Amino acid sequence: MPGEYGYPNLNDNDWIWGGTLTDIETTLTHGIRWEGSDATRVNYMPAFDGMFDAGQVAALTSHVLSLSGKAKPNATGAVLFTENCAACHGATGAGLPAMGAPALNDAIWLYGGSEAAVRKQILAPRHGVMPGWKDRLDPATIKMLAAYVHSRGGGQQAAPAAEPATDVAQAPMAETDG
Template identity: 55%
Template sequence: MTDPHSEGRRIDDATGTETTGHSWDGIEELNTPLPRWWLWTFYATIVWGIAYTIAFPAWPMISGATEGVLGWSTRGEVAADIDRVAQSNSALTESLVTADLATLPANEELHRFAISAGASVFANNCSQCHGRGAAGVQAAGYPNLLDDDWLWGGTLENIAYTVRHGIRNEEDADARWSQMPAFDEILSDEEITALVTHVRSLSDMAEPNAEGESLYIDNCAACHGDAGLGDREQGAPNLTDAIWLYGGDAEAVEYSIRNARFGVMPPWEQRLGEAQVRAVAAYVHSRGGGEDPAGE
């Protein structure tokens, strides 16, 4: 009886190797076995793959992945590293929480630790709005933290309070709060134009006018002051320093007067904890615009 699998097979004259019986356009396939070392390596990778999927996280599921019998994970490794660093810095962290912020810069080691830690906190939580370099985004109303213009003060205590409680949010009863009325339905178009010119003249960006000055005294001076120097108790900005949160061109100032602005910053106390709040305050304060307590 003829073996159907041997049909067409023959010994190749050149190599002395049996062919498989397959031929394509006269080219025959040799039945050359794989090297033993290659086969054993291949089998070893299969065994290794099975063992790996049993021991380590491997197969994706609907809401997670198989955990593996070893329970290992990269997240766990990172968490362990974070815990180790936190333990090594625990003494400095405790000192930062209890330190008097007014005198923090005098403690060189603690101040350096706070700034270093605060840089990481800022990059992870604040840079999305204030920019990677803390220069803010004027078009969106995110303040520049590098200058010395502060609505509620720029000392370490003031900055920490703002970070801790936020601005005009509904989550924290102690949030910084100020609200400018919209004058679109209070003043006429001509009056708003005159007021815009006067406000810009306070920063030497336009020529003063008597009508605008009178409107300013009647409608704006209660918060911004007769001379336009602002009031940090109310969070009213200084209008004389040519620093503008939303821009100082006529169109931007007119929009602010007509519609008012209402920027919101969330409170960070619950999310960060007191140590990180103080650390990021120290970092922001060190960027160049921070004030000494006596400078208020």
């Protein structure tokens, strides 16, 4: 299951909304930004068009690419990132599954890791939709599917001692992140 453009790869260890069995089951049941369920996973990256001048957009883009070693670190971009992006993507860009914000510090991209693609996401973010299956599949089938996806690679164990995810979301500027 290599992911297509805009759709995540389910074979790897990179989970936008969490990779435990329960996380996957919830995603399959309720979908992502899916109108058919009140419990759907929702988070909209805001459009930053008009917030930054061209130089700031370039600095931010460069900082984002530096997180995966594809550009030189950019001090201006780093400050803008801390102020505007870290709340969802984490201080180091490692992503926050509780927010459905993908990691930016790896080589895995939903929408492409080129300079143009990152700039486009900052100015006009995509909000990918996945339908939930609760009206079309019974719970037992969804459980089986979740187990299958979990087994394909990189399925994560539930971490019993983990901090509640909401704490992370409420303390966006904390130095630590997942």
